Amino acid sequence: MRKSTVALGVLSALYIPSLYANVEIxxxxxxxxxxxxxxxKSYYGYDKEIDFNNDSKVALQFAADLGGGLRATAQVLSRxxxxxxxxxxWAYISYDISDKLMLMAGRQRFNLYKYSDYIDVGYAYxxxxxxxxxxxxxxxxxxxxxxVYSDIxxxxxxxxxxxxxxxxxxxxxxxxxxxxxxxxxxxxxxxxFNFITSGFEYGLNVGVVTDFSYExxxxxxxxxxxxxxxxxxxxxxxDLLAIDDSALLIGANVKxxxxxxxxxxxxxxxxxxxxxxxxxxxxxxxxxxRYHDFTFHLTYGIDKGDPQYDAYDAMLxxxxxxxxxxxxxxxxxxxxTKAALEAQQEDxxxxxxxxxxxxxxxxxxxxxxxxxxxxxxxxxxxxxxxAIDLVF
Amino acid sequence: MNLPKTTxxxxxxxxxxxxxxxxxWVQAEIAVVVHPSNASEITAADxxxxxxxxxxxxxxxxxxxxxxxxxxxxxxxxxxxxxxNKTESQLKAYWSKLVFSGxxxxxxxxxxxxxxxxLVAANPNMIGxxxxxxxxxxxxxxxxx
Numbered sequence: 001m002r003k004s005t006v007a008l009g010v011l012s013a014l015y016i017p018s019l020y021a022n023v024e025i026x027x028x029x030x031x032x033x034x035x036x037x038x039x040x041k042s043y044y045g046y047d048k049e050i051d052f053n054n055d056s057k058v059a060l061q062f063a064a065d066l067g068g069g070l071r072a073t074a075q076v077l078s079r080x081x082x083x084x085x086x087x088x089x090w091a092y093i094s095y096d097i098s099d100k101l102m103l104m105a106g107r108q109r110f111n112l113y114k115y116s117d118y119i120d121v122g123y124a125y126x127x128x129x130x131x132x133x134x135x136x137x138x139x140x141x142x143x144x145x146x147x148v149y150s151d152i153x154x155x156x157x158x159x160x161x162x163x164x165x166x167x168x169x170x171x172x173x174x175x176x177x178x179x180x181x182x183x184x185x186x187x188x189x190x191x192x193f194n195f196i197t198s199g200f201e202y203g204l205n206v207g208v209v210t211d212f213s214y215e216x217x218x219x220x221x222x223x224x225x226x227x228x229x230x231x232x233x234x235x236x237x238x239d240l241l242a243i244d245d246s247a248l249l250i251g252a253n254v255k256x257x258x259x260x261x262x263x264x265x266x267x268x269x270x271x272x273x274x275x276x277x278x279x280x281x282x283x284x285x286x287x288x289x290r291y292h293d294f295t296f297h298l299t300y301g302i303d304k305g306d307p308q309y310d311a312y313d314a315m316l317x318x319x320x321x322x323x324x325x326x327x328x329x330x331x332x333x334x335x336x337t338k339a340a341l342e343a344q345q346e347d348x349x350x351x352x353x354x355x356x357x358x359x360x361x362x363x364x365x366x367x368x369x370x371x372x373x374x375x376x377x378x379x380x381x382x383x384x385x386x387a388i389d390l391v392f
Numbered sequence: 393m394n395l396p397k398t399t400x401x402x403x404x405x406x407x408x409x410x411x412x413x414x415x416x417w418v419q420a421e422i423a424v425v426v427h428p429s430n431a432s433e434i435t436a437a438d439x440x441x442x443x444x445x446x447x448x449x450x451x452x453x454x455x456x457x458x459x460x461x462x463x464x465x466x467x468x469x470x471x472x473x474x475x476x477n478k479t480e481s482q483l484k485a486y487w488s489k490l491v492f493s494g495x496x497x498x499x500x501x502x503x504x505x506x507x508x509x510x511l512v513a514a515n516p517n518m519i520g521x522x523x524x525x526x527x528x529x530x531x532x533x534x535x536x537x
Contacts, residue, residue, distance in 0.1 A: 026491050061492060073494050094494055098446040099455065104494060117493035124489045148495065150446065158445055259477065293481070358481035361463065392490045 022065040027392050029058040029123040032080075032129075034385035041370060043381040044132055045081065053080030055129055055387070057120060059089065069096030077120060089120065089141055104146040110139045110165055111192060112207045112277050114253040114266055122389035126288050126297045126356050128368045133303030133348070134251075134268050134282045138174070138214070142167030146190075159194040172214070174344070177211035179216065188211035188247075199257050201264075207249035214242040219276060222340055225333055231318050239311035240337060242275035263287040278305035278344040286352075295356040305346035312338045363390045421524035422471050425509070425531040427516040430454070434534040435521075440476055442519060445496040446487070450517075458499035459508050459520040467505065467523050474537050475521075 032055035034046045045054045051200050059077040066072065075090035092106030111117045115130045119140070122128060129135075135345035144165035165188065172184035195202050223237040248271045255264035265287070270280040284301030312334070319327060319334050353366035370383040425437055426432075433448035434442075435469070440524055441447035442458050461468035472483055490496040504509045508520035513530040524536055 020435075024497060028488065028492065059492075062498065063491075063494075064496075075492065090492075092494065109493065111493070117495075118489045121488050121492050124485045124492075149496075152441065152446065293479075333526075348507065358479070359482050362484065366483065391484060 004087075005044050015166075023062045024065070025060065026063070027058070027060045028123055029392075030120075030128075030387055030391045031056050032122075032385060032387040034128075034383055037382035037384060038380070043370070043383045046383055046385075056080035057387075058084075059120065061090075066216065070094075072379065074349045077327060079147040086281035087103075096246075100151045101148055102148040102164075104148060105144075107141055107143050108146060108163070108165065109141055110167070111161065111163070111189060111206050112137065112190060112249050113251045114138075114203060114205075114255075114264075114269060121271070121391070122366070122387060123362075123364055123391045126286075126295050126366075127299070127354060128366050128385050128387040129258075131266075131282070131284045131286075131299060131301045131350070133301060133346075133350070134284065136174070136247075137213060138169075138172045138184050139165075140166045142186070155197055157196040159191070159192065161192040161194075163190040164188075179343075180218075181268040182214065182216040184212070184214050190254035190381050199259075201253075201255040201257070203251075203253050205253075208245075208251065209247040211243065212245055213248060214256070214275075215279070216276075219340060221227075222333075222336055226315075226337065227312075229330065229333065231322075231330075232315060236311050236314045237378075239274040239308070240276060241313065242272070242277050245275055245277075247277075252388060258385065259288070259290070261289045274308040276343060278307055278346070280305050293358040295358075297354050297356070299352040299354075300349070301351075302349045303346050304348075307341045308349050309341055312341055340353050346374060347376040362392055363388060402438070413515050420467060420470055422467060422474065422521050422537045423524040423527050423533045424475075424519065424521045424535045424537070425512050425527060426519050427512060427514075427533045428530065429516050430534075436475065436535060436537070439519075440533060443471075443476055443499060445490060445498070454517050457518045459511060459517070460499040460501045461508070462503060464517065467521065471521050471537075476515060496500055526529055 015216055020292045026340045031052070032049055033052050034054060035050045035366065036043045036046045036048050038048070057077060057079045059075055061073065061075040063071055064072040071094045073090060073092055073094065076086050077089040078084040078086040079198060088107055091110055092104050092108050094102055094104045096102050109117050113134060114126060115135060119130060142165035144163055146161060146163035149160040164202070166186070168185040171181035173179050173181045176347060177351065186209050188207055191206045193204045204358050219241055223241050226232055226237050251266065251268040253266040265283070265285045267283040272279065284299055286297060286299035288295050288297030315334050315337060319330055319373070322330065350370060350372040352368060352370045354366060357365045359365055366389065367389045368385050373380045393467055419465065430450060438447055442456055447456065461471070470479055472480060476483060478486065487498045491498070502511065505522040505526045508522055509526070509528050509531055512518045512520045513528070
């Protein structure tokens with residue numbers, strides 16, 4: 001290397017001042033108003049009264065560039081559904097090992113699906129909320145380490161991620177349910193494989209949750225009651241409770257964006273050890289056309305939750321062999337177990353019709369109608385919602 | 393406008409010539425510039441990837457520092473439309489995905505074309521874009537659009 005080149009290299013390295021960190025502040029906000037069109041039903045927390053809190057949120061992100069590829073980032077999010085109490089959704093240190101490889105350590109996202117990484121940033125997608133059936137995992141964020149690899153292979157942009165994340169929340173309640181909050185914890189490995197070839201995006205996400213527990217008091221009580229009868233194997237209780245269970249989550253997505261229009265589809269499956277958690281399959285197709293500052297879109301999706309009857313099936317032979325008097329005494333317990341296993345059962349479909357208007361360079365106004373119908377248990381719901389999404 | 397018909401007729405050619413005067417400015421040619429010592433070949437696709445945060449090194453191995461013009465400036469509007477092939481909203485949505493998931497920060501915004509030219513002329517790692525008419529001899533044009 002010639003001396004002058006060395007000098008220039010040193011100069012360019014000095015260009016970014018390193019004495020004080022260069023802090024970038026960004027943020028986003030969504031104000032969402034929604035109302036269920038049915039008189040006596042609620043849908044994901046909405047009833048017939050217009051609600052402004054359920055999906056509204058404001059976030060601020062601070063990213064400090066420490067130079068040399070080292071950054072510290074914190075994202076503080078306050079949700080209307082949480083009385084706007086501020087929580088760290090992300091808080092991590094990232095380091096560019098090379099131009100293609102980045103290490104992230106700290107609190108980050110369980111990015112299991114296409115939109116997981118920026119699910120809170122309404123401005124980044126066309127819906128007010130991505131299809132809830134898919135995007136309603138108990139674990140959104142957690143603590144861990146991740147490696148993010150990005151490169152260009154020929155004509156294809158490649159993004160590969162590996163993360164090991166653990167999470168523990170004291171107050172998990174399944175989205176859209178009236179189940180009281182209960183402790184939930186999980187740890188697992190996440191792998192994302194994402195590719196873009198001229199307008200064509202496709203990806204595969206795999207989550208191997210090695211260990212998760214959901215300590216819902218009512219379920220634990222039911223488990224204790226089953227044990228106390230002394231009639232059933234411990235296996236029955238194990239197959240009812242989600243304690244130290246494992247799960248496999250798989251998602252595949254594809255999108256084509258021609259600029260004037262786009263179409264995308266995503267399929268996800270959650271396979272869990274036998275427990276009150278169901279085997280879940282979800283899929284949706286969404287398409288939109290863009291006309292000037294407007295996007296008009298249509299989405300159709302299905303969600304299936306298949307109960308795992310292992311615990312109930314194991315109880316039945318024991319129950320059937322009992323004298324009638326004992327059967328009568330035990331029936332509530334057996335039926336209660338069946339009901340608990342079926343609590344998440346679902347065989348539903350929905351469609352969403354919506355529009356997005358980019359009325360300002362940093363803001364979008366959205367209007368959306370959702371029609372949801374479930375066969376198991378039978379119910380139909382309609383939701384009308386409106387949102388303003390901002391980024392700054 | 394509430395003007396007599398004859399006046400409107402008279403004004404028509406004036407409006408037309410005004411439009412003609414303005415049109416070369418509206419369709420300004422964009423020049424993408426680097427330091428004169430930068431011998432890397434840079435295609436239109438590369439420029440799009442650089443400004444999308446996907447391409448981070450020049451062919452010569454140097455780390456890329458991309459400079460952006462201020463939002464709302466005509467040259468930036470043309471650049472976003474013609475080279476990035478996006479609307480301003482689409483570009484903002486794109487960057488918000490990356491920024492809020494820790495995958496990247498958009499290019500640094502520099503206040504004026506003059507400043508971009510000065511910075512690029514002084515730094516082999518930088519790339520910028522200006523109105524082609526503003527290009528100075530101490531930078532190298534790698535593409536005109």
